[in-house]
Amino acid sequence: MLKMKKMMGYAVAAGMMFASSVYAQETVKLATTTSTDNSGLLGYLLPKFEAKTGYKVQVIATGTGKALKLGEQGDVDLVMTHAPKAEAKFVADGFGVEPRGIMENDFVVLGPKADPAKIRDSASAEEAFAKIAKSGAVFVSRGDDSGTNKKEVLIWKAADVKTDFAGYKSVGQGMGKTLLMASELQGYTLSDRGTYIAYQGKIDLVVDFDGGATLANPYQVILINSAKYPELNHAGARALADWLCSDEGQALINGFQVKGQQLFKATYKK
Amino acid sequence: MSEGWLVLLQQAFGLLFSLDPEVWSIISVSFAVSLSALLITLIPSIVLGFILAFTHFRGQWIITNLVQTLQSIPTVVIGLLAYLLLTRNGALGELHWLFTQPGMIIGQMMICAPVLVAMSQAAFTSADKRAWETCRTMGAGWFDAVWVICRELRVPLLMAVIAAFYRIVTEVGCSMMVGGNIAHVTRNIPTAIALETSKGDFAQAIALGLVLLILSLVLNFLLGTLRGGSRPRSH
Secondary structure, eight states: OHHHHHHHHHHHHHHHHHHHHHHHHHEEEEEEEHHHHHTTHHHHHHHHHHHHHOOEEEEEEEOHHHHHHHHHTTOSSEEEEOOHHHHHHHHHTTSEEEEEEEEEEEEEEEEOTTOTTOOTTOSSHHHHHHHHHHHTOOEEEOOSOOHHHHHHHHHHHHTTOOTTSTTEEEOOOOHHHHHHHHHHHTOBEEEEHHHHHHHTTTOOOEEEEOOSSTTEEEEEEEEEOTTTOTTSOHHHHHHHHHHHHSHHHHHHHHHOEETTEEOOEEOOOO | OHHHHHHHHHHHHHHHHTTOHHHHHHHHHHHHHHHHHHHHHHHHHHHHHHHHHHOOOTTHHHHHHHHHHHHTSOHHHHHHHHHHHHSTTSTTGGGOOTTSHHHHHHHHHHHHHHHHHHHHHHHHHHSOHHHHHHHHHTTOOHHHHHHHHHHHTHHHHHHHHHHHHHHHHHOOHHIIIIIOOOTTTTOOHHHHHHHHHHHTOHHHHHHHHHHHHHHHHHHHHHHHHHHHHSOOOOO
């Protein structure tokens, strides 16, 4: 009886070792930003990839900086991020290879329906911002040093406007709260399109300006250098990256909708 | 770690004593709003406390209990009420007072009034009713009689005022919701501390925390002096 128990224990242990070795081969670890995960994009794309190829994708959703760090340390098989400067360094330092732009989403300038600063026909985001400052309209800034806040500060700088005009309100709050405040005050604000769509039913603001290179938020998928970390699942990582760039993957990205609106625009160019 | 704390404290004192405009703008918003709320509610609240203690009327029990309950409601709940009142389609939406100082004052009035009423009612209840009767029989008017009683009860009444002021000058929930933490406009000490801490910038948060600490010390010292100065009542 005792012997049988022991035998069974061995069998289970052997089975687990076998299963885990198979599992390891089939697993692809992807480090990416919270925006792709929270928006539901990965939950929509990855099951289709897994069904097609048999790979299992483990997503580590974190900030862009941390995602690239995980890539540098060889903790993940590939990364998908949205910080062109940091990504260029990641590749130049020899950690990442074959960066490919797969999609972008964008920031939007929200404001009242009536558009009191008349920014709708602006040629660029900088011009739109300058008009807001000049018109004496309210602009609600997150003022919390977040990625979106940094983007906003860059645009003010590029527009050569000092943010000490009367209508400028730095509120030090997250995106959602900032949208609610901008709506109450019927002012302008800079938001990522995803959060705007999520809050659309709750706020009385419209997209008064969008488009242009300044407001683009491009995402790249980057493989890890196999010379640096040979033990990683490079075949699986390549399969996932290739699939995201394929006609099928690109069509799926374009087809991903939240509340009937497209959230990401596929941008891979062959 | 201990060195880190020392450096932070040093920076905090630096911000306070170099009269950093950012820090002082936050402090002045705090005091302007809380003192206004206190001054507006002070006399009506004390009068109501007096009426509840010295008279009997129908519904008195309900009002007393209501006041006691309001006294212990979290400030965020009052913030929520004030928000719903002031939002664009709220009852007072026409005023456009949401995310302004007058809006914050309304919220803080709702917080400090119950404290003032309940504590002054308790003070008046403890008063010697004979003083009132003596005043009245000696021909003093209503107002003069109330004034005499208030002077008699200056220590517990001042305690009520200090408690009410301290509750509103330190509350973060209502200020954040109704004021919106707008820099230089509605950013007060508690909301600024919350923001700086969430950003991981502690020096300014500590500087502002020190202001509240010093205020607390001053107010307590003042109370202690007053208590020591008033002789115990002999029966």
